[in-house]
Amino acid sequence: MRIASFNINGIKARLPRLLEWLEREKPDIACLQELKAADAEFPVDAIRKAGYRAVWRGQKTWNGVAILARKEPILTRTALPGDAGDTQSRYIEAAIDGVLVGCIYLPNGNPQPGPKFDYKLAWFKRLQGHARKLLREQMPVVLAGDYNVAPTELDIYPTTSWDDDALVQPASRAAYARLVKQGWTDALRALHQDERIYTFWHYMRNRWQRNAGLRLDHILLSPILAERLQDAGVDREVRGRTDASDHAPVWVRLKR
DNA sequence: ATGTCACATGTTATGTGA
Numbered sequence: 215m216r217i218a219s220f221n222i223n224g225i226k227a228r229l230p231r232l233l234e235w236l237e238r239e240k241p242d243i244a245c246l247q248e249l250k251a252a253d254a255e256f257p258v259d260a261i262r263k264a265g266y267r268a269v270w271r272g273q274k275t276w277n278g279v280a281i282l283a284r285k286e287p288i289l290t291r292t293a294l295p296g297d298a299g300d301t302q303s304r305y306i307e308a309a310i311d312g313v314l315v316g317c318i319y320l321p322n323g324n325p326q327p328g329p330k331f332d333y334k335l336a337w338f339k340r341l342q343g344h345a346r347k348l349l350r351e352q353m354p355v356v357l358a359g360d361y362n363v364a365p366t367e368l369d370i371y372p373t374t375s376w377d378d379d380a381l382v383q384p385a386s387r388a389a390y391a392r393l394v395k396q397g398w399t400d401a402l403r404a405l406h407q408d409e410r411i412y413t414f415w416h417y418m419r420n421r422w423q424r425n426a427g428l429r430l431d432h433i434l435l436s437p438i439l440a441e442r443l444q445d446a447g448v449d450r451e452v453r454g455r456t457d458a459s460d461h462a463p464v465w466v467r468l469k470r
Numbered sequence: 471a472t473g474t475c476a477c478a479t480g481t482t483a484t485g486t487g488a
Contacts, residue, residue: 223475223476223488224475224476224477226476226477227475227476227477228476248476248488250476250477251477274477274478275476275477275478275486275487276477276486276487276488322487322488324487324488330487362488416473416474416475416488417473417474417475417488418472418473418474418475419472419473419474420473421473421474459475460474460475460488
């Protein structure tokens with residue numbers, strides 16, 4: 215079973231790229247972030263024609279998350295609990311083929327310090343609370359998405375250009391580390407401990423051509439799923455195509 | 471400050487967010 219996560223940066227602008235990736239890699243489950251489209255604009259017909267069912271929570275202009283699956287997803291949540299006043303579409307959750315799938319688009323948090331960074335850290339806290347509850351259920355759970363954190367120095371090319379960025383702040387990294395420490399397995403890091411692996415390359419300044427990337431997209435597995443982990447990687451070639459998103463898909467392969 | 475995208479407004483550019 216293959217589960218992938220892909221920040222597509224606009225499903226309207228990226229639909230052809232998304233469809234060719236689905237056709238080529240055929241993930242069983244794909245979490246998408248940054249739809250940048252309202253619910254009614256979600257291209258459900260094209261997705262269906264590609265062989266996928268979908269649940270989504272869109273939003274005009276910004277954010278937006280979706281879960282695509284070969285088997286019918288059973289929607290369990292369209293928002294992260296803990297703040298009824300949070301209107302940003304950043305979390306959706308569904309049960310698919312015996313796995314509970316949480317699709318995450320964590321706030322970017324720039325500029326920091328400031329209200330956007332506060333929102334990022336508050337969102338992280340809510341995620342920690344929800345994730346802890348999910349672990350207590352001892353179910354097969356995957357939390358996949360764009361966490362907007364490069365967890366360590368190994369997750370960013372050698373540079374000082376991002377030192378003031380919310381993606382690498384000690385508070386952001388500490389929040390991610392606390393989440394993982396609850397008992398989650400960062401699948402890519404578990405299988406590739408000393409490798410520089412990136413999932414995002416900024417559009418500016420030839421960052422892709424220079425392989426100046428960051429690892430921002432993560433797949434966290436609950437203990438039961440971690441036992442089934444066979445392989446994990448990044449579909450780097452997706453980033454090199456014309457009209458590409460600034461992120462590449464990350465994926466895991468699980469036994470059965 | 472810059473670099474580069476996508477999206478919205480109601481341009482034929484400009485602002486915003488990433």
